[in-house]
Amino acid sequence: MxxxxxxxxxxTLEEFLELPETKPESEYINNKIYQKTMPQGEHSAIQxxxxxxxxxxxxxxxxxxxxxxxxCTFNGRSIVPDVSVFAWQRxxxxxxxxxxxxxxxxxxxxxxxxxxxxxxxxxxxxxxxxLNNGTQLGWLIDPEDESVxxxxxxxxxxxxxDSDSLPILSLLTDWQLSxxxxxxxxx
Amino acid sequence: MxxxxxxxxxxTLEEFLELPETKPESEYINNKIYQKTMPQGEHSAIQxxxxxxxxxxxxxxxxxxxxxxxxCTFNGRSIVPDVSVFAWQRxxxxxxxxxxxxxxxxxxxxxxxxxxxxxxxxxxxxxxxxLNNGTQLGWLIDPEDESVxxxxxxxxxxxxxDSDSLPILSLLTDWQLSxxxxxxxxx
Numbered sequence: 001m002x003x004x005x006x007x008x009x010x011x012t013l014e015e016f017l018e019l020p021e022t023k024p025e026s027e028y029i030n031n032k033i034y035q036k037t038m039p040q041g042e043h044s045a046i047q048x049x050x051x052x053x054x055x056x057x058x059x060x061x062x063x064x065x066x067x068x069x070x071x072c073t074f075n076g077r078s079i080v081p082d083v084s085v086f087a088w089q090r091x092x093x094x095x096x097x098x099x100x101x102x103x104x105x106x107x108x109x110x111x112x113x114x115x116x117x118x119x120x121x122x123x124x125x126x127x128x129x130x131l132n133n134g135t136q137l138g139w140l141i142d143p144e145d146e147s148v149x150x151x152x153x154x155x156x157x158x159x160x161x162d163s164d165s166l167p168i169l170s171l172l173t174d175w176q177l178s179x180x181x182x183x184x185x186x187x
Numbered sequence: 188m189x190x191x192x193x194x195x196x197x198x199t200l201e202e203f204l205e206l207p208e209t210k211p212e213s214e215y216i217n218n219k220i221y222q223k224t225m226p227q228g229e230h231s232a233i234q235x236x237x238x239x240x241x242x243x244x245x246x247x248x249x250x251x252x253x254x255x256x257x258x259c260t261f262n263g264r265s266i267v268p269d270v271s272v273f274a275w276q277r278x279x280x281x282x283x284x285x286x287x288x289x290x291x292x293x294x295x296x297x298x299x300x301x302x303x304x305x306x307x308x309x310x311x312x313x314x315x316x317x318l319n320n321g322t323q324l325g326w327l328i329d330p331e332d333e334s335v336x337x338x339x340x341x342x343x344x345x346x347x348x349d350s351d352s353l354p355i356l357s358l359l360t361d362w363q364l365s366x367x368x369x370x371x372x373x374x
Contacts (some may be wrong), residue, residue, distance in 0.1 A: 032266075120307035121329035121336050125346040142308035149308050156341050159312040 028078040034063035106133040215265040244319035293320040
């Protein structure tokens, strides 16, 4: 669960960004620091397989790139989605072409994976914050329920199960993934 | 958590409705039976106070009525929201004016309260099913996070915290409730 730490003392975003990184990562939301949960087996497996699958289809053609546990700092918050996917052209780069260390934009696609006992509203709030800042697609994966809650801007979300296909970024036109494919990685 | 029972055998809605009621209640969703969790302290307190508060403002003027754990059967599912609120005029009644036992319409306002270890996507799916069948407002209360996730038809949901006011049915124009008021009942 994301737990508020140092909640008695308000700090600024700048002060937060100067603190050493923690493990698991900390996030800065509404002037408070929250530490993420330490991912367990299912969470970790989904995060790894999904990042890898997205990169396998997205990197060769320079379409998108998926980053697990990437710190994204924008519009006054500093969050670390489980997986952040960026369109290739939006990936911040240094003048020499290498990927920047600091990402100060919202991902195009944000993926969160629920852990047992984690507060879903806090995770959903993070996804909605992204949507309100330009993110086009959000997934909330619930391993317990073997379902994915799909968020798109200004739309009612929907829950997908079993053989339902999962909406992906429109850049990845050739790729299809069902909910069953996703949870198949756990077996 | 809602747990699928008898999952090896598919039964029809009619067959399900003839089974004896269970405690906690069972729900019929996509041809499967799920048993609700036994509510614990916080869940039970919020459910009781909220139903009571809504009835205190809604009943004297015959505006709305709130029902905890009411079975609602519509569009092929039979669900038991934690709190179902109906506009007064929509409450099914017998010819003599008494409230019907069977409710075969969607509530106008549906409220679900997360219990620890409960699958949020399953609960959210229930709220979305209601919205797709005429419900105007859905709340998902997360006691751990002290927040309420608000659903309205065809809209992106939003999470409210602290002094944020909670949207209520437009019939209850005079009433205001903040998130802090709601969780204040737990102290």
